[in-house]
Amino acid sequence: MNRMLLVALSLGAAMALAQPVFAEPAAPDSKIVVPMEALPRYGSLVSAWYKKPVYDTNEKKVGVITDMLFSGGEINAVMLDVGGFLGIGAKHVAIPAEAITITDKNNKSWLTINTTKDVVKKATGYKYDAKEHAWKKM
Amino acid sequence: MLKHLIVAASLAFVALAPLPAVAQQATETMVIVPLERLPVYGSVVSAWYKQPVYDPNEKKLGTIADMLFSADGSINAVMLNVGGFLGIGVKHIAIPVSAITITQKNNKSWLTMNTTKELLKKAVAYKFDKATGLWDPI
Numbered sequence: 125m126n127r128m129l130l131v132a133l134s135l136g137a138a139m140a141l142a143q144p145v146f147a148e149p150a151a152p153d154s155k156i157v158v159p160m161e162a163l164p165r166y167g168s169l170v171s172a173w174y175k176k177p178v179y180d181t182n183e184k185k186v187g188v189i190t191d192m193l194f195s196g197g198e199i200n201a202v203m204l205d206v207g208g209f210l211g212i213g214a215k216h217v218a219i220p221a222e223a224i225t226i227t228d229k230n231n232k233s234w235l236t237i238n239t240t241k242d243v244v245k246k247a248t249g250y251k252y253d254a255k256e257h258a259w260k261k262m
Numbered sequence: 263m264l265k266h267l268i269v270a271a272s273l274a275f276v277a278l279a280p281l282p283a284v285a286q287q288a289t290e291t292m293v294i295v296p297l298e299r300l301p302v303y304g305s306v307v308s309a310w311y312k313q314p315v316y317d318p319n320e321k322k323l324g325t326i327a328d329m330l331f332s333a334d335g336s337i338n339a340v341m342l343n344v345g346g347f348l349g350i351g352v353k354h355i356a357i358p359v360s361a362i363t364i365t366q367k368n369n370k371s372w373l374t375m376n377t378t379k380e381l382l383k384k385a386v387a388y389k390f391d392k393a394t395g396l397w398d399p400i
Contacts, residue, residue, distance in 0.1 A: 157377040159385035160356040163330065163397060164338040170329035172395065174311050192307035193300065197359050199335040200301040217296035221335045233395065239294040247296035257309065257371060259300060 168226055172233040178204060178224060179236050185209060186237055186244070190216060191252070191259070203252075203259060204237075206244045216259070217247045305364055309371040315342060315362060316374050323347050323375060323382070327354055328390070328397065341397060342375075344382045354397070355385040 170192065178186050187206035192199050199221045207214035225236045249262035307329065315323050324344035331337045337359045345352040362375050387400045 155376065156381065157357060157361040157375050158381055159377075160339060160358065161386050162399075163356055163388070165332060166330035166338060167333035168331055169395070169397075170307055170311055170331065170337075171327075174307055190308070193303035194305055194307065194335075194337060195301065195303045197337050199307075199331060199337065200303060201297060204296075218300055219294065219296055223294040228395075231393070237294050238292060239296075243293060243295055248298050250300070252308075255369070257306070257366070259306070261299075 172226065173202070173224075173235065176233070176235060179234070180240075181236060181238050186239060187217075189235070192221070193218075193259070203250065206247075209241065210245055215244075215262075216250045216252075217244055218250055218259075309364060310340070310362075310373065313371065313373060316372065318374060318376050321347075323377065324355075326373070329359070330356075330397070341388065348379065348383060353382075354388045354390075355382060356388060356397075 173189050173192065175189060177188050180186050186209050187204040188208075189202055190205050191203040193201040193203070202219045202221050202224060203216050204219050205214055205216050219237065223237055227234050227236070250259045251262050252258075253260045310326050311329065312326060314325050317323050324342040324347055326340055327343045328341035329337050330339040330341070339356045340359050340362060341354050342357050343352055343354050357375065361377075362373050365372050365374070388397045389400050390396075391398050
């Protein structure tokens with residue numbers, strides 16, 4: 125199961141890196157997928173994070189989550205657009221996933237990060253390259 | 263003599279008391295600094311979330327409605343709405359993330375899963391509970 129996951133994801137990585145794009149149909153002898161009869165234990169949902177605002181500890185909006193990067197099935201970075209917070213068009217900064225805290229507020233999820241304007245101003249900016257399907261340094 | 267001991271002990275207690283204040287200061291200085299370089303990643307959530315998933319014959323099975331992840335950031339299930347494929351309104355089923363393969367087609371990401379209509383029909387269905395913010399079996 126774990127090995128399958130790694131294979132699938134490394135395949136994904138290889139495809140993302142390959143310049144000539146070719147879609148390979150799934151191998152005809154690949155295993156038939158049976159949906160899960162019970163849910164695994166989970167802490168959160170992508171729907172509670174993706175395209176959602178993130179606030180600082182003073183409830184000031186720092187930015188919006190525009191993407192989440194994962195490797196080996198593990199989310200290892202969150203892309204946050206802090207352009208509005210800085211008063212500029214768009215600037216994406218990369219945040220370690222564990223640096224954002226999710227709680228509940230008025231029956232809705234509420235994401236917070238302890239950071240400052242100066243820190244995000246100085247931070248490396250990233251841009252999504254639609255051709256290569258990858259985030260690149262600005 | 264005993265009195266002196268008590269005085270000394272209470273003094274020691276006072277000396278230890280400021281410790282929590284020090285700890286508090288430490289958490290206050292834990293300002294999150296964005297990443298200067300991206301970690302290695304195989305894929306991005308934006309290539310999965312709300313995207314269609316096809317069978318090996320390029321027939322659309324459904325659309326990814328959500329992704330479940332545990333506290334350590336590992337994605338352990340994908341919620342797929344297969345209602346359209348089954349010719350019913352809405353039906354969400356849970357799929358292990360490793361069962362879906364990502365490749366590319368016409369310069370766009372292309373998600374595939376090898377399964378059958380019968381399996382999806384028989385599969386346990388889940389529904390999102392807005393009050394609890396959780397997916398529950400129907």
